Amino acid sequence: MFNTVLSAAVFGVEGRLVSVEADVGDGLPSFAMVGFLSAQVKEAQERVRTALKNAGFRMEPKRVTVNLSPADMRKCGTGFDFPIAVAVAAAYGRIPQENLEGILIAGELSLNGEVLPVPGILPMAAQAAKAGCRACLVPKANEGEAAMIKDVQVFGVRDLREAIAWLCKETQIAPAKEDSLCIQPQAVCEDFAFVSGQEAAKRAAEVAASGAHNLLMVGPPGAGKSMLAKCIPGILPLPGVDESLEISKIYSVAGLLRQDGAPLCGRPYRAPHHTITAKAMAGGGTVPRPGEISLAHNGVLFLDELPEFSRETLEILRQPLEDRRVCISRSGVSYEFPAHFMLVAAMNPCPCGYFPDMSRCTCTHYMVQRYLERVSAPILERIDISVEVEGVEYADLAGHMPAESSAEIRARVEKAREIQKERYRGTKYRTNADLDQEGIRAYCPLGDAENRLLETAYHKLDLSARTYFRIIKVARTIADMDQSERIRGEHLQEALCYRSISKKYWMGR
Amino acid sequence: MGVEHISEKEREYDWFWLCSIPELYERDRRLLLKEFKDPRTVRAEAGKNADALAILGEKKRQAVLAHLRSFSCEEEYQKLCGKGIRFISRMHGDYPEGLLQMADAPSGLFYMGRLPRRQEVCVAVVGARMCTYNGRKNARELAERLAENGVCVVSGMAYGIDAQAQEACLAAGSASFAVLGCSADICYPRENRTLYEQLIRRGGLISEYCPGTAPMAFHFPMRNRIISGLSKMVVVVEARKKSGTLITADLALEQGKDVFAFPGRPTDELSAGCNRLIQQGAGMITDIDEFLEINGLLRQKRETEKNCRQGLATSENLVYSCLDSESKSTQSLADETGLPVWQVMRILSALQLKGLVAEIGKNHYGKIR
Helix, strand or coil: CEEEEEEEEEECCEEEEEEEEEEEECCCCEEEEECCECHHHHCHHHHHHHHHHHCCCCCCCCEEEEEEECCCCCECCCCCHHHHHHHHHHHCCCCCHHHHCCEEECCEECCCCEEECCCCHHHHHHHHHHCCCCEEEEEHHHHHHHCCCCCCEEEEECEHHHHHHHHCCCCCCCCCCCCCCCCCCCCCCCCHHHCCCCHHHHHHHHHHHHHCCCEEEECCCCCCHHHHHHHHHHHCCCCCHHHHHHHHHHHHHCCCCCCCCCCCCCCCEECCCCCCCHHHHHEECCCCEECHHHHCCCCEEEECCHHHCCHHHHHCCHHHHHHCEEEEEECCEEEEEECCCEEEEEECCCCCCCCCCCCCCCCCHHHHHHHHHCCCHHHHHCCCEEEECCCCCHHHHHCCCCCCCHHHHHHHHHHHHHHHHHHCCCCCCCCHHHCCHHHHHHHCCCCHHHHHHHHHHHHHCCCCHHHHHHHHHHHHHHHHHCCCCCCCHHHHHHHHHCCCCCHHHHCCC | CCHHHCCHHHHHHHHHHHHCCCCCCHHHHHHHHHHHCCHHHHHHHHHHCHHHHHHHCHHHHHHHHHHHHHCCHHHHHHHHHHCCCEEEECCCCCCCHHHHCCCCCCCEEEEEECCCCCCCCEEEEECCCCCCHHHHHHHHHHHHHHHHCCCEEEECCCCCHHHHHHHHHHHCCCCEEEECCCCCCCCCCHHHHHHHHHHHHHEEEEECCCCCCCCCCCHHHHHHHHHHHHCCEEEECCCCCCCHHHHHHHHHHHCCCEEEECCCCCCCHHHHHHHHHHHCCCEECCCHHHHHHHCCCCCCCCCCCCCCCCCCCHHHHHHHHHCCCCCEEHHHHHHHHCCCHHHHHHHHHHHHHCCCEEEEECCEEEECC
16 A cells, blocks of 8 residues: 655755655565664664554554655755655555645654654745645654644644644644744843943944944953944844844754743844854854854854854855855755844954054064954955944942943944835945945935045045945945934944054055 | 275275175175275285184184175176166265265165265154154154255154154155165165155165175164264154163264254153153254244244134134143043043044044044144
């Protein structure tokens, strides 16, 4: 008898439907599995056979053939154990085929018939909903995760016996609760209310958050650069349902969702150590897993001590910073992970950290130059805003001036983002940072006086063409924060102060 | 063997031969000349009797012998000219007079561009490599005023004060000379390439080291004596307490040259060396034109500057005034003026575009005028 069960594999962060076919026929007893399977999937037959037996299902000695189609797609992972077991049971006639129609099944089996959680349930459920399935049968532990998808019913089971009984309509299981996405500001992040002084850096962070610009902070050790960076997720607008789902999908694939299956709240904040390899940054492995840049999707990627990162690691950021996604190719397939993150970087101005304070800096000119050269120009060019973070004054530390809280700042940021959303409705842009030259022409018109100002600046400050466009983009954001339709001179003037460091004027020449 | 039989050209070749031994320094050459009177004799004696050079020590003796075998004066001289480098011995009429008075004047000089002319007045402007914005400003202003009064600036083409002074001098239209710690055909530091090229065209690069000599740390104190030797006086713009610049000042005093220094606050580390010099009796520069006048260098007075504060808005003036004493960051300017930081940034940009301030480090601003 021939039966098929629907399951799914994960490619990148997308699920792809796989149909698991099983046939039981006469002949020499055997258990054969085909369909371009990896070793993990091939091992499934032992788990399936034993789990079925321990679930109280007696497999008569017959010739069993299992095929996973489409057969040209390499299948890996342990998520096929459960559908294979169901398909085999159905092929033995235990479950009627019509009961299996429109149900997507995924999960790992233990030998005693328990159904164990697997990574990537969320994208699978999303795919099931897309394909119009009526239900998903998933491990109990993954239930909450799959239930984030509203368009499909989700049933969680603890073991195979329970599953078979339900599929045969002998028992009832309550569908998993539609966990509404509880969106709240990132709990782990710091609050700007506790950052004393540093008005210049805070302002820069607010501008950066308002336009989703990348940010570079330069300053001596102990000035509070990391603290400021940790505050940034808290002032970004709260993620929408779509954004949260995108984030959760990535974390689901990486197996990093919380054990209770609760969806992630708020925006991710990733701060990899500077010894990170290029592969860990971009994502990699034989079956690629999302790297730090994808885990920071829709959130903040903080790189502390930017010049200490290996060149390879930094260079790999270039393409994702442009395309907002990363492609990883393996023989025959290429995986795509989203990587739309806000880059926040911090660095010392020189190896000792005190330049340009000449009474404390002990570095030679050459050392400073060498240190700066470690960050390549193409990376610096993708950072719209750069700001100096100064050491904290005692008065600020001990002062009682209550600083603005992140929530207050976030309210302003959300307002500025709202204006951008309105303006870019129906275009390929999401925020000011996304603007390319064409977009700048269309959305950032400058008046005569502003043009003159920029022309003077171009000559006087020796700007490059790239810097020129970046200054307009940042000025657009500052104007949005001012609720100003037009970009005015003062907006450009402020934007000029955020232009990124260039080696030439670093030494004041 | 009479000196009168040797033509000037041959004599220059002899000195060129002696000065082209890379392993020998001026001290060794002096030793040889004391023993053998002139380079020709050195060459002849060394050819006759290898042991005659024993005073040099074994390593250097071998080097001289190797040089004797392999070095062909005419050929090498052609090569030298091909690179645009010229050689002058201290016997030559055009050898800078100032150097001849030194006890350890270099036996020969390799140079690109030209040497200072007899009628040209040279002033050495030296200072720290890692300098403050103020030091840089002082160096540039002094060099500019010197140039405007037809004086040439001599320095070491190092980062910081040296390069800034020489650049400003060239920009103001005067000639400038750099004495290098490596051979004249090597641009060290590499970042000063533009200045290096300019100096070849509008001044000179001078070195006592033969072509191909790399910059070694111990070359720099040696070249300092040439800097002060070429100059009428030495001005120290900025120096730490222990600074190579102070060597130049000491050498200048030994040579009987006047030393001047820009004073600084007692707390400024980069002025500690200068203040020490002043304490020991060096001249103090408080006003550049006054300094020029005292030393008889002032030919034309500085045009009285028009008040650059005119036309500034009140808030602009407020920020501009805060920059009076030293360069400051955006944050500290905001703290001092009490203005919100974004407004300070807008004002600073406006001042920058008016040419009144410059950004000297990330978000660090200093006054230009």
